[in-house]
Amino acid sequence: MPPPSLRRRKTALLALALERTAPATLQQQICEQLREIILAGRLPPGSRLPSSRALAAELGCSRNTVVTAFDQLLSEGYLEGQAGSGTYVCRVLPEELLGVAPPAEAATACSEAPGGTAGPRLAGRAAAIVDLSRRDRDRHRLAQGSAGGTAPAAGETLRAFLSGPETAEFPFDVWGRLYARIWRRPADRLLQLDSAAGMQSLREAIAGYLRSYRGLQCDWHQVIVTTGAQAAIGLATQMLLEPGDAVWIEEPGYVGLRGPLLAAGAELVPVPLDGEGISVAAGTRLAAKARAAIVTPSHHYPLGTTLTLARRLELLEWAREADAWILEDDYDSEYRYAGRPLASLQGLAAGRGEAGRVIYVGTFSKVLFPSIRIGYLVVPEALVEPLTAGQAALGAMPSALVQPVLASFIEDGSFATHVRRMRRLYAARQAALVAAVKTHLDDLLTVTPDDAGLHVMAGLKAPLAERLGDQGAARVAAAAGIGVVPLANYFYGPATRQGLMLGYAGVPEDEIDGGARRLGEVLRTAMRS
């Protein structure tokens, strides 16, 4: 019987097996397998390997194949030895490399006890972002109707009243034809990125659309294409804000902008809203010298308020005095059902010679579908170079598999057609929702039609507000498979008002009435108990 070390070696080498039909050459297979055996500690340092002749015979390959494999491993430092005196597993490999744990077990240990292999500490901003993300996840779970103590009965999860667009109606056939036309035999220039700011055809299409429909004053080269509105805000804040700079955000407001602001190290200053939109007076009291304000002037998110002209002028005036940037987030301007939106703040500023301080942010997530991940910035002339450089530096450019297709989709009118169809559909769904709330929830909620958007913000009548509150109501709804988001979630600080966000855009009309009825039932039951 051979000594233990030799037996160990034999056992280890038994694992060597060549696969003649594998894509790797025999020599590569020998190298790879020997490397694994050595790293797993199954051949300890100093172990002598069989002669190349013996191993070749055992494996049924040519001796030359084994010699070449050994040479490779010698050059890599796994093996040592010289002609005539045999080949050994390298002795200079530290014992701990070979002894600790075979790879597979190490990996398991790692996922079972992450503490054991925890690395260095994270950056301070990471903790803030993780915290934000955990709150977002809970919020999202709530909105998806899967939070709360009681899981909804199987098959009962409704689409009512999730927010977000109706993705089922997107013309994927049209998109697919445009895609195929462009990418079946793509032009050479599509295979490289011509600019970190995005493909010219798309930037031209976006600029043309914004000039016509949103009153923007911009040239195509001022458009920077990003992977969405959040990324757009992230790029702008990264390049414009010093760590510690104060930034006005609307209170309540869009949660998605907090991540980019935390990453940029900004200090968030929640500024309350009144019926005219963000209160410039309050903002001035809180942080007169803020470096930026991020606002949703066309249609406040999530309340729906339109920033009045007087207030817009006041905001611009403040920005001029404070020498601050204004980020205009125009996230859902496409969906307006009544009246016309005020022209963009960007256009207003340009008319006053203040084009240099307004950065316009838009997105296609709500008009097309969320996972397309395309948004954009329209930046003042002076920011074109630095923000394009910033995008290049961060490598954040969206794929060319999307950009030219979207450009064609806009240029050939498909975009406008889709928006018009959706506008009609959503207007009908909003009307159905308002009617359903009147019918089934009149004792609990108040809604007023909203001229724009994809959701309505319902107010809580006194009994519901007092007994459950918006957060309690959302939990009760979630347990019944109905997703409604409490207004509380949109406050950065303590919530000063209650509300329930009822999405309708993505909810088929026939589910709206049933959803409202069911919501009424579960809320009333919860209020009685």
Place this chain on the structure above:
Amino acid sequence: MPPPSLRRRKTALLALALERTAPATLQQQICEQLREIILAGRLPPGSRLPSSRALAAELGCSRNTVVTAFDQLLSEGYLEGQAGSGTYVCRVLPEELLGVAPPAEAATACSEAPGGTAGPRLAGRAAAIVDLSRRDRDRHRLAQGSAGGTAPAAGETLRAFLSGPETAEFPFDVWGRLYARIWRRPADRLLQLDSAAGMQSLREAIAGYLRSYRGLQCDWHQVIVTTGAQAAIGLATQMLLEPGDAVWIEEPGYVGLRGPLLAAGAELVPVPLDGEGISVAAGTRLAAKARAAIVTPSHHYPLGTTLTLARRLELLEWAREADAWILEDDYDSEYRYAGRPLASLQGLAAGRGEAGRVIYVGTFSKVLFPSIRIGYLVVPEALVEPLTAGQAALGAMPSALVQPVLASFIEDGSFATHVRRMRRLYAARQAALVAAVKTHLDDLLTVTPDDAGLHVMAGLKAPLAERLGDQGAARVAAAAGIGVVPLANYFYGPATRQGLMLGYAGVPEDEIDGGARRLGEVLRTAMRS
């Protein structure tokens, strides 16, 4: 003759014209046009508008249409007035809004004299990034053969010796079929993002590939899909580094990582290389307490050195002592023509129980095509949550129009087939380049075959090094339409060696010989003058 103000009003209102076939309603058109006229200052504050009846008659629409349009503008604050006393352009609009400049002129003024409308100052890091970008652009221009005093004669720009992959050989037909199969009638789950870390199918495909071919020890949930290697490095550094943290970078090295590091506020510490790869001893002398090291162990960029096993262990040992992160950038591991790469540093660290500090970075830009913009991180267990949260916070997720298609492309074997084909093609092109340099450039350059990669780094023989240097040679080449990159460009500090990067992967074999001959001619001519 009417008084001037009235004439002005009449002229202004003459511009109103309704288009009955336009998508906008008549009322919307009236609103929009009046708004523009007011903002352009063509109707000063306090101007009285014609009665709704008169305007309706003039425009040939119903009076009700005009009344509703006026109501909208009254509610927006453009107009004021009350029943019976007429309608006026709002007096509270500050004079400067209306007087300054009509929109179109303001926009022109802006692009002609950006100084005049310059906004607030940028963040400090923006200046560093702009500077980096300007140097990159010059470098890029040089590499594209379009810099230098003399423009190349028309039609003479060669593909020799641009770096980058051969995009013409990508199987767009296969890709297109996979795309159509997935996106003709997409599953609902594709229209939302299931995780900021990327789609599960893609993360599984990447993890499987890395385990088999690169010896990584990872589970799919450790994979985070990004918009490329730079974005991957950006996400990691953003979440792991505090502003001011020192980071080792290879000197010379990959230029693309400087942007993300500058954005994160890191202090870059260039660490010299020797024949075994990055010098851990030198790094320790320069910044023993650096928080991270970013390395290309498989195949140094751009020199091609493989980090030896001994040096890998030394690096891991340093990282353990300094409690530092290691970013392993494995940017071109797919293209190895001889021998087999050392298994990944990530796998080595995992075998030593140090999986917690190595972050692996990969990209598909070189294997597929650059504009696809897909890369990834493989992160230790403890970083899965914070880096996923970071990606969500920054909104940097790549489009779902790419992710599942790439997953299928890997899963069905098309990826492996493509890599094998390209490997043969590139090996042949490298051999052709090495032969062409021997034939046409033997008096000027030395090249040795490289076991891997998409380019070779040629050394300069004494006469060329002394008379032109690598930067001079690159300029001369560029003027003749030949793109070669001087090694100097890859140094962060002063260059300590000369070299010319000759890309071959994207250069058809028949252009390689001609390119080398022409390069020899122009260099010799320049050296004589």
